[in-house]
Amino acid sequence: MPLPDEERAGERRPASRPDPRLCYRLVIEYDGSRYAGWQEQREARTVAGELRRALSEALADRELDLGGAGRTDAGVHALGQVAHLRTTARLDGETLRQRANDLLPSDICVLDAALAKPGFHARHDALARYYLYQIALRRMAFAKKYVWWVRDPLDVEKMRAAAAALRGFHDFTAFSQKGPADHSLTRDEAARVESKLVDVHELTISLRPGFIVTRIGASHFLWRMARRIVGALVAVGAGKLTVDDIRQALRDKQPSELIAQLTAPAAGLFLERVEYPGEPVARAAEDVPARLGIPAEREALIRERKPAPRRRPLRGPGGNKARM
Structure with missing residues (x-):
């Protein structure tokens, strides 16, 4: 039986033709609530689906190639998702960005586009x-789509001790779930990005007025891994698990x-940034609460406010409560 061309000894596969399309790098922020x-799905509304629709119309290119750095789940947000775009259209990055934003829904925004x-x-x-994951320390009327309100008192030092145990190169099988297959990957690529061995080089817990903010940086993330790490840290802080x-x-x-069972809700999770070779390490300039219009000074006042003393109801003639 003859061997496939790529397996014949001494023969090389013919060199592929260079792709004539231009490649753009996009940086995108989005509110994942809706x-x-x-990831694009045939019968569901997704961020990549909306982006493809807008770009196809803006560039008059129905055959463009689009892919993202992180496949965020339903309800997860992004401050700095990165995507590649290959298209036959030839535009400068700023024009591309403006045209895309004119056609995108208000909860998706292209922050930057460049060749x-x-x-x-x-x-x-x-x-x-x-x-980045936001835990709220009080009930919030306006930020509920972007935080997880944890009612239990949390011991932040215990959470930090648990975070220290998770930092480093580990097998994170216990903190993951088998996700949907990505058919765009080769076998070698799938083995690399789906490896259970993950290098978690950053895992920090910071206190902000009204919030606990957790940041996780890793070589790659398994499905549900970030949310399960946060859920486990909260369980340690609440005394339900130990380090x-x-x-x-x-x-x-x-x-x-x-x-x-401890998986944290999607609402508090944000893809903050993606790091590439040869680039300076940069973080989002602002914390998320400020972007949501919740000034730290106001939140501090809410946290420090003492409950008002209960007053006796006013009583009208005959001892009945007065109606206002």
């Missing part, structure tokens, strides 16, 4: 991804039903 995630090197791939070329429980979950290298 979308079934980033990239040929062959740039938003996902494959990424060195690291950084997520030793976290270490044991890492050692077991097995799916954990307990960790799965």
Whole structure:
């Protein structure tokens, strides 16, 4: 039986023709509340689907190629999602950005568009991804789509100890779930991005007025990994798990039903930024609460406000409560 061309000894596959299309790099922010995630789906509204629709119309190109650095889940937001765009259209980046934003819904915004090197791939070329998660310490009327309100008192120092146990190069099987297949990947690419061995090089917990902000930076993220890490940290802070429980979950290298039940809600999670070779490390200039119009000074006043003393109701003639 003859071998396929690529397996014949001494023969090379013919060189592929260079792609004549231009490659652009897009930086996008979006509110994921109304979308079934980033990845395009036939029967669901997604961020990538809306972006493709707007770009196809703006560029008069129905065959464009679009891919993102992170496949965020339903309800997850982004401050700095990165996407590659290959198109036959030839525009400067600023014109492309403006045309796309004119056609996008108000909860998706292209922050930047620029020509990239040929062959740039938003996902494959990424060195690291950084997520931010917001935990609210009080009930909020306006920010509920962007936070997880945790009612239990949280011991932040215990949470930080658990975070220290999770930092480093570990098997994160216990903190993940088998996700949908990505058919755009080759076998080698899939093995790399779906490897359970993950280098978590940043995991910090910061106190803000009214919030606890967790930042996670890693080589790659398994499906639901960021939310399960946050859920486990909260469980440690609430006294429902110990730091030793976290270490044991890492050692077991097995799916954990307990960790799965602790998965944090999607609403508080943001893809903050994506890091590429040769680029300076940069973080979003503002914390998310400020972007939501919640000044830290106002939040501090709310947290420090003492409850007003209860007053006796005014009584009218005959001892009945007076109606106002």
